[in-house]
C-alpha cells in the first residue's frame with residue numbers, strides 16, 4: 001500500500017488526468033461557488049474535467065437544497081457550463097492550457113422511487129447534461145453517508161445495510177440510466193464494514209461488467225474516516241479483472257480538492273492491472289470515451 005497523499009493535488013502531473021467528479025455550493029454543502037470552482041478547474045492543469053453538480057431531488061427529500069440543486073437551476077447550470085466550455089476551447093486554441101470541460105451531473109438512485117430516478121436523468125439529459133453519475137446516497141429515507149446520521153449506523157446491522165446498499169447499487173447499474181457509478185463502496189465511509197465484503201464486491205463487479213457501465217475511482221474516500229479510495233483495492237482488482245473501465249474523480253467540494261490524490265490513485269490502479277483511464281463524453285453506450293494512458 002502506498003502512502004496516502006498529504007498534499008491536495010500534484011500540479012506537475014495534472015495533465016495526465018481528468019477529474020470526472022466536481023461540485024460547487026450550488027447544492028448547498030460545498031465550500032466554493034460555481035464561479036470559483038470553474039476558475040479552479042481552469043487553473044488546474046488537468047487534461048479534462050467533468051462538472052457534476054447534484055441533480056435536483058424531490059422537494060420532500062431536500063426541501064432547502066442542501067444536497068441537490070433546485071430544479072430551476074438545471075437549465076442555467078447547463079447553459080453556463082456550455083458557455084464556459086466554449087471559452088476554454090477558444091483559449092486552448094490560442095495555446096493556453098485549459099482542460100476540456102464536460103457537462104455532467106450526479107444523480108441519486110432512489111430505491112423507493114425508481115421511476116423518479118429515471119425521470120430525473122431524462123430531464124437532465126434533455127436539458128443538455130452529457131454525462132450522468134449514478135449514486136446510492138439514500139437507503140429508504142436515510143442518507144447513509146451523512147455524518148449527522150451516524151445514529152442510524154449505530155442502531156443498524158452493518159451486514160444488512162451493505163446488503164441493502166449493494167442490492168440497490170446493482171439495480172441502479174442495471175437500470176441503464178447512468179454512465180458512471182460514483183464512489184462504488186460508499187457505505188464504508190465511516191468505517192462500518194461487514195464481516196466479509198467480498199460477496200458484495202463480486203456481485204457488483206459482475207453486474208457492472210455486464211452492463212458496460214464505467215466505475216469511478218474516487219479519491220474522496222482518502223479525505224473521509226475510511227482513509228482509502230472508493231473502491232477498496234480488493235474491489236478495484238475484481239472490477240478490473242471483469243474488464244470494467246474506470247474514471248478518476250476527486251468528488252471535490254472545494255477548489256483545493258480538485259485533482260486531489262490522483263498520483264496515489266494512479267499507483268493503486270496500476271497495481272490492480274489497470275493501464276488506462278476513461279473520460280465519458282456523453283451517454284456511455286452511444287458516445288466514445290476519451291482515453292488517458294496511466
Ligand SMILES: [Zn+2]
Nearest residue numbers: 106135182183
Ligand atoms: Zn456522491
Ligand SMILES: [Zn+2]
Nearest residue numbers: 021023106251
Ligand atoms: Zn459527488
